[in-house]
Amino acid sequence: MKDLNINELDRKFQEKIDNEIKIEPKDYMPEAYRKTLIRQISQHAHSEIVGQLPEGNWVTRAPNLRRKAVLLAKIQDEAGHGLYLYSAVETLGADREETIDDLHSGKAKYSSIFNYPSLTWADMGMIGWLVDGAAIMNQVPLCRCSYGPYARAMVRVCKEESFHQRQGYEIVTKLATGTPEQKEMAQESLNRWWWPALMMFGPSDADSKHTAQSMKWKIKRHTNDELRQQFVDVTVPQAELIGLKVPDPDLKWNEETGHYEFGEINWNEFWQVVEGYGPCNKERVDARRKAKEDGAWVREAANAYAEKRAKRKAS
Amino acid sequence: MSKKEWPLWEVFIRSKQGLSHKHAGSLRAADAEMAINNARDVYTRRSEGVSIWVVESANVVASDPSEAGPLFEPANSKAYRHPTFYDVPDGVSHM
Numbered sequence: 001m002k003d004l005n006i007n008e009l010d011r012k013f014q015e016k017i018d019n020e021i022k023i024e025p026k027d028y029m030p031e032a033y034r035k036t037l038i039r040q041i042s043q044h045a046h047s048e049i050v051g052q053l054p055e056g057n058w059v060t061r062a063p064n065l066r067r068k069a070v071l072l073a074k075i076q077d078e079a080g081h082g083l084y085l086y087s088a089v090e091t092l093g094a095d096r097e098e099t100i101d102d103l104h105s106g107k108a109k110y111s112s113i114f115n116y117p118s119l120t121w122a123d124m125g126m127i128g129w130l131v132d133g134a135a136i137m138n139q140v141p142l143c144r145c146s147y148g149p150y151a152r153a154m155v156r157v158c159k160e161e162s163f164h165q166r167q168g169y170e171i172v173t174k175l176a177t178g179t180p181e182q183k184e185m186a187q188e189s190l191n192r193w194w195w196p197a198l199m200m201f202g203p204s205d206a207d208s209k210h211t212a213q214s215m216k217w218k219i220k221r222h223t224n225d226e227l228r229q230q231f232v233d234v235t236v237p238q239a240e241l242i243g244l245k246v247p248d249p250d251l252k253w254n255e256e257t258g259h260y261e262f263g264e265i266n267w268n269e270f271w272q273v274v275e276g277y278g279p280c281n282k283e284r285v286d287a288r289r290k291a292k293e294d295g296a297w298v299r300e301a302a303n304a305y306a307e308k309r310a311k312r313k314a315s
Numbered sequence: 316m317s318k319k320e321w322p323l324w325e326v327f328i329r330s331k332q333g334l335s336h337k338h339a340g341s342l343r344a345a346d347a348e349m350a351i352n353n354a355r356d357v358y359t360r361r362s363e364g365v366s367i368w369v370v371e372s373a374n375v376v377a378s379d380p381s382e383a384g385p386l387f388e389p390a391n392s393k394a395y396r397h398p399t400f401y402d403v404p405d406g407v408s409h410m
Contacts, residue, residue, distance in 0.1 A: 026377070073360075080356070096320070096343065160360075299345075302345035302346075303319055305345065306349075
């Protein structure tokens, strides 16, 4: 390895990628590839962790015990997904604590969808159906990502996410086929979540600065706009099936292309939320910071206990 | 606040009796007992395991990927270690 120069190493690296050979933690990788992965996987981890908050809001008010148990299981999954991903970040040489502190200082981003509030019970259904649905669309191709630990984490995550989406659609279906008030609650919730869900796929291809390089490295397999289109195509019929109306006057089926055409996304809103000015940005980060500070004594006590036991064992 | 991070552990899971433990991932925990408990919650929420091993990552000794060529070369040149290397007449069975 020492006698190869960087250009030669980079060429061999790209050759592996082109041949669909996975990159593992200790293999040579260009610094930019490592940095891109650290940024993407840590953002993904933060999104899982922050994603617990809008749902945590409804645990004590779930309408019955079944819904409550399901919601708790889902939130626990999100925590697990965050942990798989933080472990994957660590394999790239990033420090876990620093990664988490970057979230708390506002330096690191997370999915902007979690900066919207969960106002009604219908939102629990809408998050599962739309938000997890969009996440699955993003994550399934990531199971074939060129970086081994990320791809393996995604396989686990995708297996678990499909329950999330189905339970969400079940909640929405129950409301949409219930009393007029329940149906109204479902429709109102869809009206609020539809556009932010479409924004989850990120900026349009023309404005996405990372897409071309990420696709060359096979971190990404599809562009943001391709995935967004795929999401619209599968989700619109799901809404129609249960009698809900997608809040987009420009939405129409195009017989020729076999795809739905949909209206312009409010990119101004998207960038505002990304830049930290969404309805709940401050609340979310404050909640995470508080959780870390409030839990400090537990982590210290666990360390002290481990040290004490190790000493006792040694003597 | 103590700056000492919990050590990293590698987690191995036996998915059912009769199969060997397989690497599932890693996690942080203060000690081995906590690592087992955390591994239960992180990696076996859907009955994926009947047994868990945890090993502190610092104790894993690994081969160097950049030396993989010379390390595994001796096996590559010995095709005669595989049954398909040998010619046997057509029609022979149970072989």
